[in-house]
Amino acid sequence: MNPKTTPAALRAQVSGSSFYAGMRVLPRAEREAMYAVYAFCRAVDDIADDQQGDRAARAAALDQWRTDIAALYTGGDAGQAALVAEAVTRFDLDRADFDAVIDGMATDVDRDVRWPSAAELDLYCDRVASAVGRLSVRIFGMAPAPGIALAHHLGRALQLTNILRDIDEDAAIGRVYLPAELLEGAGMALTTPAEVVADRRIDPAARALAKQAHDHYVEANAILAARPRGHLIAPRLMAxxxxxxxxRMEAAGWAPPRTRIRVSKLGLLWTVVRLSLTR
Structure with a gap:
């Protein structure tokens, strides 16, 4: 991360994340670019999740990011978007993907997302996760076709995993991302977030979503197994x-009460070693 363009608090968030550990395997230029993209994602995500700010102020903050990203690409004053300027130039990152991430965060600002349709959830995953993947695969040096396919599948796999991990945390701020079709298919009434996540019938609904996540991991791993060009150890590690x-979540189940499963940094380091030996 460039300390001249990345605020200190944001640098601390990035360096303390499991993502930081995972991206340390990349060459320096790619690593710094990924940290910059992640810092952008953290910044707009913090706006979306700010429960103290009113919706109008949070929407205005996201709009300022849109303005700064646009200025970055048109030669104006990039403002806070300066933190990704070097990455954009070096790796020819697509403005549309930054805009898509902001659009995804705006979804959470516009309303508390509750039991979206499957199609709405897929669009949300594309914006907040696969768009980040599309930025990432350019940095990894992948060719367009396998890169876009990997971003599609791995982004959705990771986002669905996060949704399944954060059920209680999301419900506490009025959100339930599990799709209506799966909840109603399990016989659940869509009443309030607190009541929905306290219903033991959420387990089969969550397992159905977990199956979708597994399917995306399978597709992502098939792409990686074909060994397309690029720095693939980072996406292999995340997958x-x-x-x-x-x-581990499937083994524990999603019936309440749930225990939040976390990514182990020690486990990440061991996976780095294992993948380094087998690539």
């Missing part, structure tokens, strides 16, 4: 680590 989290 391996988060698929393991998903498997």
């Amino acid at each position: 391996a680590a988060y698929a393991k989290v998903l498997t």
Whole structure:
């Protein structure tokens, strides 16, 4: 991260994350670019999740990010978007993907997302996760076709895993991301977030979503197994680590009370060693 363009608090968030440990395997230029992209994602995500700010102020903050990203690409004053300027130039990152991430965060600002349709959830996952993947695969040096496919599947796999991990935390702020079709298919009434996540029938609904996540991991791993060009150890690491989290959640189940499963930094380091030996 460039200390001249990345606020100190944001640098601390990035360096303390499991993502930081995972990206340390990259060469320096790619690593710094990924940290910059992640810092951007953290900044807009913090706006979306700010429960102290009113919706209008949070929407205005996201709009300022849109303005700064636009200025970055048109040669104006990039403002806070300066933190990704070097990455954009070096790796020819697509403005549309930054805009998509902001659009995804705006979804959480516009309203508390509760039991979206499957199609709405898929669009949300594309914006907040696969768009980040599309930025990432350019940095990894992947060719367009396998890169976009990997971003599609791995982004959705990781986001669905996060949704399944954060059920209680999301419900506490009025959100339930599990799709209506799965909840109603399990016989649940869509009443309030607190009542929905306290219902033991959430377990089969969550397991159905976990199956979708596994399917995306399978597709992502097939792309990685074909060994397309690029720095692939980072996406291989994220796929391996988060698929393991998903498997641990399945073993524990989603019936209340739930225990939040976390990514182990020590486990990440071991996975780095293992993947380094087998690539």
